[in-house]
Amino acid sequence: MKIGIVGNYGNDNNGDEAILLSIVKQVTSTFNISSEQLTVFSNNPEQTAKRYGVSSFPLYYKNGNAVKTFFKTYRLNKEIVKTFDLLIIGGGGILMDLYRREAPLYGSYAMMAKNSNTPYVIYGCGAGPLLSGLGKWFIRYMCKHAESISVRDPESADLLQAIGVKEQVQIIGDPAFSLRKVVQDKAAAPTKIGITAVPYYNAGYWPEGNATIYNDYVEGMAKNLDKLAAQHDVELTFFATKFPQDADVTKDIVKKMIYQDKTTIIDDNLLPNMILDITAQQDVVIGTRLHSLILATCTETPIMAISYHHKVSDFMKLANLEKYAFPIGDIHHHPTLFLDAFSEMKQNWQATISDTKSLSSQLYEESMKGTKQFVDAIKHK
Template identity: 25%
Template sequence: MSANCAIMGGFGGGNLGDELIGLAESGFLEANGMEPLLYTFSPTVSQAIQSQVRWLDYRNLPDYFQRLRNTVRRHARNTGQPLPDRVIIGAGGLLYDTPLTHLIGWHSRTLYLRQKRIPYALFANSLRRPRSAPGRYLLHEILRHASSVSLRDRLSLDIAGELCPRDDYRLTRDPVLALGKILRPDVAMPVQKNLVAIAPRPWNPSGKKEGFSFWVGLIKGLVEQGLDPVLVAFDPRMDIEFCERLRSSLALREVRTWDSAQGLAGAGAVFDGCEMVFGMRFHALILALLLEKPMLAFSYDEKVTGLMADLGLSPLCYELNGNVPAALDFVIQGRRYLADRKPEVLSGMRDYVAESQSLTTKDFARIIETL
């Protein structure tokens, strides 16, 4: 068995969730006796976050998407970067067709791997039902040619079965759940009553305004209910500016961000002192699970919905539609639900995390064997 296996994901953009996936999956490679070998969109950023990883630059991968963008030479031998023998796409929620160019890029990479006879597998992905016929075709082809596929929620399994029937799809969990206590801050602040962390993202409910007015209205309503919101920005490419605008508009206390210079250990400090997490970002919910924080989910797509359904917490998941009064009512009802069932909910969260740590480790090793 060759030891040259690379991971492709969304690494290098500084998104806390993506970088945590990279930390988990580099550890999985090491646990299987392999060199941590991951592709990145920004070697400088990735090297600063994880210096022990050998980072390969996507821009030096001469797939057809890169050729169209005219950013690299045509042949791999001219890049100075060797191709791996096998690839695992541990891309979280990247296989989406909004925008379509996103999915075109992933299909192009897998097509290039196939033409070079490099097998690839999908590990711990979430799927969204493609919004377009080209998107359905591209995702079907990615699924069809994968040597194996594991998905991180049952809803994604259903979507995969609709798009490309196979009898070997497997259910796994998000790899970040295998990191366990490494994400907890060394010294945690005491929980402050009514301090709630909100992890939003720019969101476009109607094709117009990125959801800014929705979050302004919702947060005003939360303050009127006596809650003390603190904003948490997960993705520096889009969340920080969005959260700063919200903070300025609403005169909130702060915007918390993850400092990449401090590394990934203790990243859960972004929720320090908060008694509850309101998560639109998927990995805000994953961190809440690891930190055993009660949470309410605001779902803009299937990956958040699928996670909450698998947790048995669908009553705590709100499907975003831009309706502020309905969202406020959801918060009121959700807090009542948690008040009545908090020990039961937290116990279920702990069980889910404990099962995930074993499941993801074993599933990764199984995928290695299929390549």
């Protein structure tokens, strides 16, 4: 049996790497096969092959312009796709056109599979934004010919329906929830707080740079963390899921803080299992990156979120935690958001822990339902 996996992998985004790790574990367990029978299309094939024990090929082949790149990638990788028993297109917010390449790129893999009579599934993805006619066309094409479609939140399902997808769309949550790690003992009271940040509107990372917005965000984070540190005896640990970009932002935040003596920055490229270890050691995680929130939930660690993207607020809504989700634009104007939320959690700490354990278990069960897609797709071949 040969199974292919395609997504935004090999890009030093360890949120996406957590998704890949979960899919590799799910597929090998479901079919009782070795990782050597898997092929992953990756931005860094050598790194991906070494980490996961899989075969790996380039996700795309640059060839002058977008059109030439599309056709070269299609021509070369179709020869690989046609050897598969199943292709899994999935994990992460790849059903979008914010960066222009995503919809045509992943749509090309749907075309490769369809034209090779290789069954494929769209698995546990996030959708949106979808603003261009071309992007919408590719996503409709992907969905029309897939054996099955699943997404990670109701908003993604609604968006697919809104752009004209007529096929049934399942909601299974993020595949990374299958990495659940039960933590036996939680602190009697919260003192350790983990934090992640993103380079929000930083010109070196964001599609459109804006120094004023970035500085307001950094200052807002610093002020909120200072207010929290002033009122509570806490240890603040910054960690990154996208390295080194997120670590650089945390350094900018700490420079503006008064209570720098209460902070630690983990300035390392943390693989998913390392992030799980870190979130398990925290009592609360204040996350901007979606997968810092997801992996914290996997380790039964209570969370609050800074919603820099709709996928973060969508997840917090799915988890019934909207009251702990703060729009990123509010951070600069309201310096006690973290303090107020933390104080409420601390006052009701045992209930907070109990609710988080239940949420972790529930989301794990939902994510594991998705493996039925793999089995059903191969049955229909």
